[in-house]
Amino acid sequence: MKIAILGGTGNIGKGFALRWGQKHEIIIGSRDIDKAEAVAAEYNEVLETHGYKPVITGTDNRTAAEKAEIIVVAIRYNQLAPVMELIYPVISDKVVISVVVPMEKNSCYISPGSNYPRTPIESEEFNTEYFCFSIPEAGSAAQEIFTMIPESTELVAAFHTVPAKKLADLDMELDYDIGVCGNSMHSKELVFGLVRDISNMRPLDIGPLETAGMVESLTPLLINVAARNKMRDVSLKFI
Numbered sequence: 001m002k003i004a005i006l007g008g009t010g011n012i013g014k015g016f017a018l019r020w021g022q023k024h025e026i027i028i029g030s031r032d033i034d035k036a037e038a039v040a041a042e043y044n045e046v047l048e049t050h051g052y053k054p055v056i057t058g059t060d061n062r063t064a065a066e067k068a069e070i071i072v073v074a075i076r077y078n079q080l081a082p083v084m085e086l087i088y089p090v091i092s093d094k095v096v097i098s099v100v101v102p103m104e105k106n107s108c109y110i111s112p113g114s115n116y117p118r119t120p121i122e123s124e125e126f127n128t129e130y131f132c133f134s135i136p137e138a139g140s141a142a143q144e145i146f147t148m149i150p151e152s153t154e155l156v157a158a159f160h161t162v163p164a165k166k167l168a169d170l171d172m173e174l175d176y177d178i179g180v181c182g183n184s185m186h187s188k189e190l191v192f193g194l195v196r197d198i199s200n201m202r203p204l205d206i207g208p209l210e211t212a213g214m215v216e217s218l219t220p221l222l223i224n225v226a227a228r229n230k231m232r233d234v235s236l237k238f239i
């Protein structure tokens with residue numbers, strides 16, 4: 001399959017390119033073609049070192065989306081809108097995968113009517129730094145992206161709980177469960193296959209897109225667990 005990774009020059013994009021590049025044709029999308037080409041060459045070197053063919057190319061985000069059958073949106077939540085606008089004309093009848101997690105530091109939602117006092121940021125007693133799911137008006141980043149794509153485009157939300165560093169380390173087996181949310185079984189099955197392409201990963205059907213917020217909100221939880229308990233790059237497994 002031809003898979004475009006928009007923001008593929010970034011942290012999580014690298015891991016997807018290296019893992020799926022073992023089986024699929026990968027097109028790295030970027031705002032800057034030169035950067036995309038240089039990064040694609042760097043990823044190809046890693047593939048070749050591990051005995052795989054160099055199948056990764058780089059181009060601008062729109063051309064990447066145009067050339068691919070599956071488009072992975074690997075861009076930060078607050079940078080999404082212009083990229084989605086740019087690719088809108090070229091993604092009809094395709095499958096889009098959102099891995100986007102809207103999160104912020106030290107700003108968990110407290111209802112304006114609540115009397116609960118916000119934890120002071122400065123404290124000598126304990127570390128007050130934490131990450132929170134920053135709930136978009138639509139309920140999740142995936143539901144927001146749904147409003148930015150043509151009717152014929154299928155959207156699946158997945159891979160939110162995969163740590164970028166471990167994904168990009170080809171020597172690591174990733175014994176993780178991946179929650180998959182979406183409204184079409186056809187595109188979900190396709191994503192289940194992409195999950196299984198990564199050694200030891202198991203796809204789990206979570207529900208329609210309306211359930212994406214629950215999965216997206218797990219990422220800040222995992223980051224907090226790692227940061228506060230001397231753990232690194234924590235992920236999830238349901239047992």
Ligand SMILES: NC(=O)c1ccc[n+]([C@@H]2O[C@H](COP(=O)([O-])OP(=O)(O)OC[C@H]3O[C@@H](n4cnc5c(N)ncnc54)[C@H](OP(=O)(O)O)[C@@H]3O)[C@@H](O)[C@H]2O)c1
Pocket residue numbers: 006007008009010011012013029030031032035036073074075076077079083099100101102159160161162163164165219
């Ligand atoms: N990092 C993780 O472990 C992880 C895990 C699960 C999910 N995610 C999600 O994956 C997404 C990407 O995370 P990341 O850590 O990979 O992000 P990142 O490395 O900070 O950024 C990804 C790419 O976004 C592009 N970008 C930067 N500023 C932009 C802008 N203003 N407009 C458009 N594109 C811009 C850059 O590519 P160019 O400069 O080449 O355009 C960059 O390489 C996020 O939504 C995150 O929540 C991340």
